[in-house]
Each structure stands twice: as C-alpha cells, then as structure tokens.
Amino acid sequence: MTGMEATVETVTVFSPTDATDHYANGVVMTAFKGDLYCMWQSSPTDEDSDDTWVAYSRSQDGGQTWTTPIALALPTDTAYCTSGGWRVFGDTLLAYIDIWPKHLKPRGGYTYYIISRDGSRWSQPLPVLMADGQPMKGVLEQDPYSTACGRIVGASHFQPGLHVCPVYTDDLTGRTGWRRATFNCEDRGDQSRCLEPSQYTASDGTLIMLFRDQGASFRKMLALSRDHGQSWTTPVVTSLTDARTKQCAGNLPDGTAFMVSCPSGKKQRWPLVLQLSLDGYTFNRRILLRSGNGSDLPPRRYEGKAKTLGFSYPKAFCYNGWLYVSYSTNKEIVQYTRIKL
Numbered sequence: 001m002t003g004m005e006a007t008v009e010t011v012t013v014f015s016p017t018d019a020t021d022h023y024a025n026g027v028v029m030t031a032f033k034g035d036l037y038c039m040w041q042s043s044p045t046d047e048d049s050d051d052t053w054v055a056y057s058r059s060q061d062g063g064q065t066w067t068t069p070i071a072l073a074l075p076t077d078t079a080y081c082t083s084g085g086w087r088v089f090g091d092t093l094l095a096y097i098d099i100w101p102k103h104l105k106p107r108g109g110y111t112y113y114i115i116s117r118d119g120s121r122w123s124q125p126l127p128v129l130m131a132d133g134q135p136m137k138g139v140l141e142q143d144p145y146s147t148a149c150g151r152i153v154g155a156s157h158f159q160p161g162l163h164v165c166p167v168y169t170d171d172l173t174g175r176t177g178w179r180r181a182t183f184n185c186e187d188r189g190d191q192s193r194c195l196e197p198s199q200y201t202a203s204d205g206t207l208i209m210l211f212r213d214q215g216a217s218f219r220k221m222l223a224l225s226r227d228h229g230q231s232w233t234t235p236v237v238t239s240l241t242d243a244r245t246k247q248c249a250g251n252l253p254d255g256t257a258f259m260v261s262c263p264s265g266k267k268q269r270w271p272l273v274l275q276l277s278l279d280g281y282t283f284n285r286r287i288l289l290r291s292g293n294g295s296d297l298p299p300r301r302y303e304g305k306a307k308t309l310g311f312s313y314p315k316a317f318c319y320n321g322w323l324y325v326s327y328s329t330n331k332e333i334v335q336y337t338r339i340k341l
Contacts, residue, residue, distance in 0.1 A: 007340035022302035030086035046305035085142035108159035153229035161190035182231035202280025269310025
C-alpha cells in the first residue's frame with residue numbers, strides 16, 4: 001500500500017481538566033449554515049455510566065474556536081444517553097440521540113431525534129420510527145449514508161441486546177419509514193459478531209458495508225448489496241487489518257471510496273490511517289492521520305472504565321474541500337483531523 005503526501009491539520013475541540021468531565025467518546029461532526037458542529041458522549045469518569053450525557057460544541061469561525069460543551073441530551077432517572085450522529089436536510093439540523101434504559105438486560109437501546117433550525121434551540125426528543133410506525137427498538141449507527149438513488153442506508157443494533165442489521169428509508173429526513181434489510185450474520189448471544197458498520201458505494205454501484213469484527217480475526221468484515229440496501233450478503237472476513245474497533249467509511253466528492261481506521265492488527269488503537277480506493281474493492285493508497293508515536297499520543301490524564309489508549313471511533317464527512325475526521329484521543333480529548341482534498 002502506498003503512502004501519499006497531503007495537507008493534514010489536527011484541532012482540539014475539548015480537553016478535560018480537573019473541573020470537567022473526564023470521559024469523552026463517540027465524536028461526530030457536521031456543518032450547518034456555515035458553522036461546524038461536534039457532538040460526543042460525556043461522563044465524569046466511566047464509559048456508558050448512568051450519568052452519561054450528550055454534549056456538543058459549535059464553531060462559527062471555521063474551527064478556530066469552539067464553545068464550551070453544551071448539553072444536547074441529559075440522563076434521566078431511568079436512562080442514560082449517547083451520541084447518535086447528525087443529519088442535515090433543508091434548513092434543519094437533526095441530532096440523533098441514543099437512549100439506553102439503565103436496567104434493561106441484556107443491554108440495548110432506542111434511537112430518538114431532536115431538530116433545530118438555528119443550532120441553538122432544540123425540539124423535544126421524539127422516537128425514530130420504523131415503516132410500521134413503531135419506534136426503532138435499536139441503536140442507529142452514527143453515519144447513515146445517502147445513496148445515489150436518494151435512499152438513506154445505515155445499520156441499527158436491535159434488541160434484545162445489540163444485534164446488527166442494515167436498515168434503509170426513503171424518508172430523506174431520516175426520521176421515519178425505516179425498514180430492516182434482509183441480512184444474516186453470526187449471533188453471539190447478547191450481540192452479533194459484526195458491529196458498528198459504515199458504508200460506501202463502489203465504482204460499479206454496489207453498496208459495501210464494513211463491520212467491526214468481535215471475533216479474533218483483527219480484520220474488517222464486509223457485506224454487499226446490489227439492490228440499494230434492501231438485501232445484503234452474509235458478512236465475510238476481509239484482508240483489511242484492524243484493531244477490533246469502530247471505523248468510518250464513505251465516498252469523497254469524486255467517488256473515491258475511503259475508510260478511516262486503526263490498522264494495527266492488534267488491540268492498539270493507533271496509528272489512525274485514511275485509506276483510499278478508486279474501485280471500492282482494493283484500498284491501495286493511504287494517508288497517515290495520527291501516528292501515535294512519541295508526543296503524538298499524549299499520556300492518559302484521568303483513569304476510568306474502558307479508558308482505552310489511542311484514537312477511538314472515527315467518523316468523517318466532507319465539507320468545503322476538506323475531509324473532517326473526528327475521534328476521541330484516549331477517550332478523554334475530543335479532536336478532529338482534516339485533510340485537504
């Protein structure tokens with residue numbers, strides 16, 4: 001795989017202090033009416049604790065300065081919440097909120113949404129609806145994908161537990177009409193082997209979905225759809241090395257497929273690498289985003305449950321000639337790296 005020269009810049013949105021929360025993960029960015037937005041899940045100490053809430057920050061100067069964290073959603077007596085990602089349609093900004101009932105066994109959740117037309121005032125949360133009008137009884141992955149035919153394709157982790165299944169809707173707002181695709185993958189009791197997928201389109205029009213493999217392969221898994229997301233092949237293990245963690249994928253404006261992941265081949269979430277493919281099947285170009293060597297990976301400042309070292313859960317979007325890749329460093333610093341296209 002060949003390396004490439006690129007203009008790469010890294011920005012810190014939030015860094016913890018003794019007076020703030022010490023846990024951050026699930027970082028997702030978007031742009032709306034000329035401003036940049038960044039959301040993440042936040043908690044005082046531990047991952048997915050009962051006091052977890054959804055924070056966001058806004059930049060009105062192209063990312064040079066960011067507001068202090070603002071609450072998008074707060075926990076209740078019965079549930080905590082995590083970041084579900086963004087969607088922009090027309091003059092409306094939508095934020096997905098994942099709701100996790102505290103005493104549900106096995107662990108599982110629901111997907112809600114809130115909307116705003118100015119990025120400051122938000123509606124009350126409402127459930128994301130399936131095509132039969134019932135609430136989605138699952139957690140929607142953070143980067144639903146708009147296809148060339150106008151459909152939204154993504155994946156949800158359905159109850160009981162976390163069992164992944166591709167989903168799609170023709171409601172371009174992303175709020176209603178979701179359907180489960182035809183799909184089969186290995187079940188592992190409370191969850192499926194495949195988790196946390198993202199998707200892109202190959203040069204021949206095939207939709208490709210990449211998954212985190214909870215097995216011991218330390219490789220990405222892959223499924224294909226040739227009917228706009230209505231049915232998918234059984235996932236198979238690929239040759240793409242991985243740290244057994246979440247990745248992101250998509251298409252650049254010229255159609256090039258991209259994937260951002262930590263291709264260490266072991267439980268080490270660095271380096272963070274952008275990989276590119278002209279046809280969507282062979283990723284043969286790469287750009288190093290974060291090496292994780294020396295001062296590029298600072299020491300973890302605060303201890304906590306599941307405070308994994310490295311660069312966790314990247315998500316990416318294209319805006320104004322740049323690819324923005326957001327992630328959490330050591331699950332406590334909210335950062336993004338942008339690459340000039």
